[in-house]
Amino acid sequence: MEALDYHAEERRKAEFDLEEMKIVFRKDNRTMLSRKDLFKDTLRKAAHAWKRIIELRLSEEEAHMLRSYVDQPAFTDLHWGMFIPAIKGQGTEEQHEKWLPMAYKMQIIGCYAQTELGHGSNVQGLETTATFDPQTDEFVIHSPTLTSSKWWPGGLGKVSTHAVVYARLITGAQDHGVHGFIVQLRSLDDHSPLPGITVGDIGMKFGSGAYNSMDNGLLRFDHVRIPRNQMLMRFVTREGKFVQSDVPRQLVYGTMVYVRQTIVSDASCALARAVCIATRYSAVRRQFGSQNGGPETQVIDYKTQQSRLFPLLASAYAFRFVGEWLKWLYTDVTQRLQANDFSTLPEAHACTAGLKSMTTSVTADAIEECRKLCGGHGYLSNSGLPELFAVYIPTCTYEGDNVVLLLQVARFLMKTVSQLGSGKKPVGTTAYMGRAEHLMQCRCEVERAEDWLKPSVILEAFEARAFRMSIACAKNLSKFSNPEDGFSELSPDLLEAAIAHCQLIVVSKYIEKLQQDIPGKGVKRQLEILCNVYALHLLHKHLGDFVTTSCITPKQGALANEQLRLLYSQVRPNAITLVDAFNYTDHYLGSVLGCYNGNVYQRLYEEAWKDPLNDTVVPDGYLEYVWPILKQHIRTARL
């Protein structure tokens, strides 16, 4: 299945001298390190990666690949992923010339200081102030309250020398809302915080390795002064007059589409990792069902295991294809922006917001489900799944909280519905809403289980369900005299309508993908099976939606379930090939249970002895705390 080569970058990785890398970037001891040691280990890896990037003259994209291969969150992620893009996207030409060369050489290291203790989703509620002082032509950056403390920015806690700080621009008595400012935080001589700056790490997070390698930070300003020309994207005259720049606001949406598109691709990768581990281990693990003293049944052969695992395998592929499509969407949006065509932006924005939300929520839950599918041994850190879960879940919160994003999608859907009669044609992923009459009337024509294999049948059912749920919401909303009250009151239903819409997008992009040529013998057939698994498992999971909107009958729902069972049997023989096609190295996968050669028990046994607790036969603390118990001396023991 070479055509499914999941990571093109894997090939490039071979050039990174893999054997040496395994030692330099070893991952197996991460969960045993103390916070300080883990952090120092991360600094070491970041330095080594940077050294290699320079030595090998890697392109920016290749450097990004190498960092993702290191697979340990570090300050460099924010420097390259947020600090530099913020300056590039929001800075003037002059600012580019001054700051970018230093940043590219890492003569300065930056982070992105937006979130505060009291405000995350509501960016417009940030409290940090940047007050213009016309006397000195400076901004005074200040943290007026406890809740205005910057909180969470990665790389801020211990490393960054600079930050893009978001603060309320105040000129005179006027509050101009939130803007970005380049602020130096630490001395370039001795790394000590500059006067007026209080900075530190916010402490331990979920998991034992995971994001604890990152110095997520807190930051407070006590009237810190910066020159006027360090405000991004805007211009304030010497006289304190605030003038809008001519950079169109819509450009920000372009960046959002880009960032969220990469998050969807990453979701597919993370999900594929978890599924690869669970699938391989399910083929190794045997339990029950021995007949005449023969081997027991592989757990992957149990229908209960298949019905939980194979839909996740299908989702990994589905998210990959929708991720590919989002890449196209981004280039399309970019071209239109360059031509000053903003017409598709709202739809593209809603679409990427919804897909970011849906794919990351599903992936987070799926990683934990894969852990459960590995039984007891999935609870061991060296299964790779606990750490993968812990390091993945913040994705549901950052770059837009998943619930907040879905509500934005719902709002867009309601707007689209309200304009249906107006002659304004819905575009892009909402185009199906243009066939309102048909979608309200159509009846699913499935009579036998195999009718559910037809893409057109599936697509229509998903379109009708999504549309009818939106229409039902719109109808209920119209009963409220104040639309905002209605939106708030009905928000749980609106979330469900938004999810139905997002699932439709993924299903339809998967079906579109299958209309193309797909190289590799038999590959297309396997992908078709998975596409059906993806759609029908959703249909079964949300059966209530489909039936109560009369999109399908209960009988048709039962037939879909029957077909789904048959499909699982067709996935089974190729399940291992389908996860091998992701092409993850054992080092990258980082899982004893998911190792390629399947020698799971031997490796579990060997790994166990590496735990520091096994350094000595008698544990530290035995003499003080166990011996007095056994010898009945506990009453007089000094504890």
Added chain:
Amino acid sequence: MEALDYHAEERRKAEFDLEEMKIVFRKDNRTMLSRKDLFKDTLRKAAHAWKRIIELRLSEEEAHMLRSYVDQPAFTDLHWGMFIPAIKGQGTEEQHEKWLPMAYKMQIIGCYAQTELGHGSNVQGLETTATFDPQTDEFVIHSPTLTSSKWWPGGLGKVSTHAVVYARLITGAQDHGVHGFIVQLRSLDDHSPLPGITVGDIGMKFGSGAYNSMDNGLLRFDHVRIPRNQMLMRFVTREGKFVQSDVPRQLVYGTMVYVRQTIVSDASCALARAVCIATRYSAVRRQFGSQNGGPETQVIDYKTQQSRLFPLLASAYAFRFVGEWLKWLYTDVTQRLQANDFSTLPEAHACTAGLKSMTTSVTADAIEECRKLCGGHGYLSNSGLPELFAVYIPTCTYEGDNVVLLLQVARFLMKTVSQLGSGKKPVGTTAYMGRAEHLMQCRCEVERAEDWLKPSVILEAFEARAFRMSIACAKNLSKFSNPEDGFSELSPDLLEAAIAHCQLIVVSKYIEKLQQDIPGKGVKRQLEILCNVYALHLLHKHLGDFVTTSCITPKQGALANEQLRLLYSQVRPNAITLVDAFNYTDHYLGSVLGCYNGNVYQRLYEEAWKDPLNDTVVPDGYLEYVWPILKQHIRTARL
């Protein structure tokens, strides 16, 4: 709401000298300790707890309370919870006299060595052997394969001096299946492993504190000899003849009912903890919705937050009440066993298996949902939720894997259905199946949203749904010529039928509870509201089940959803009181976000500075790994 005093034991705790305990049993630094330091800290706490237990002459039950208050998994949990009960339950009088006094004084410390690397759920597949040697009147305990290594037993890795080891009894050429044996593992002089014994810790697990305080162990035997009288419950004569003991096999089920009953109560407690944290923080956290410069909206006032949080609050109460009922069931079963009445055992066993599975799965997911409900800050360890999740999830695997247990329930349901025509009346929680004709024909009579508030309406809908799903499964099963093939093929559907049955039990026991007197002004009213929330959120979540079985119409489903929304508004004013009623101390809750006085931001800020990374302003590793980057010396740096 004093009548809802969630923990009677809290009152007793006051006597444990709380202030001192907070220092001795401090929890706030747990996630920052290395594995070795965490383990030593656990030994220290266990010793201190034992000292207090002796000093205060605590009863066994009170000692258990104290240990649960310490809230850190330790070897003592297994010594008291598994080793001693195994000897008590399976040992002879003679064995009791020999071993129990030593165990009660902790002159020996024991664990429960059942699970192996290759076998968990399938206990009958264990590979460790205990071969009787008639020459010496001994058993030879041996690990013949890698997969026969004992793996997971808590307290085994570094502490236990003894273990109850499960092994296949071999006499002559005959294999008598799996039995328990008391085996000494370590010297009582110097704690070193005895000859022929290889023992160690299996390594890091999920989370950073969590179960890493426990020395889950591995164990291999190389022909270790023990006297004949250390086999539990059975008798082997000098001549090697194996004789069944007269202890009835059914007693084992009695113990299972007991253990699973405590797991259900614990699920309620863990869920209540998570809900308490999320509810309190949701009332503190404000985001968006500021009007005219006033404060923003408390997130608990958002319907999306309520629709995710309040069903979990309701579940915490529902699980508490079903747990109370299970306590009664256990005493009933015990009395019947003493009277040699085994008639209710299969039903009681299926019921507790199902409730163990359902409540622990829901609780595990709910803890993570509560973490998400706390937004970004829920990802911080000091929110208490990451560690609560990591320490809770093994419950879904131990004492019966949750999927395996549900399949047992399904099997029992299919058996009950098959006997319906035979005149054998279904008992206990399956009694409703006796009204087969009515449940197949009844029609829900809901016409207005408020009709869904009637307990009889809810109960009938849940009974009809559970029954019809079981009947549908039975019907599909009958199409298979080999029933086992059918059971295997249809197992995903059977799981759903089992879950429907378990949900019915919880709903019906909650309704029964409300038929009793409940002291405290207005308490009953609040509990009624939560009961309706519990039932109607399940109905909404599983709408497909209810509608496709024609138990309710789509219209009635929409009315239930409407009623649910109204109920959320009724829960809101009392939400804080309802979680305060759980009566958790701040120390026990261990959450900055859930602290009683709501001073969340101040505490977050203070806690951050305790992280070891903040010990120094410039982090360890700066000179070696960051300075060379900034100063462009990386190519020549020694990394």
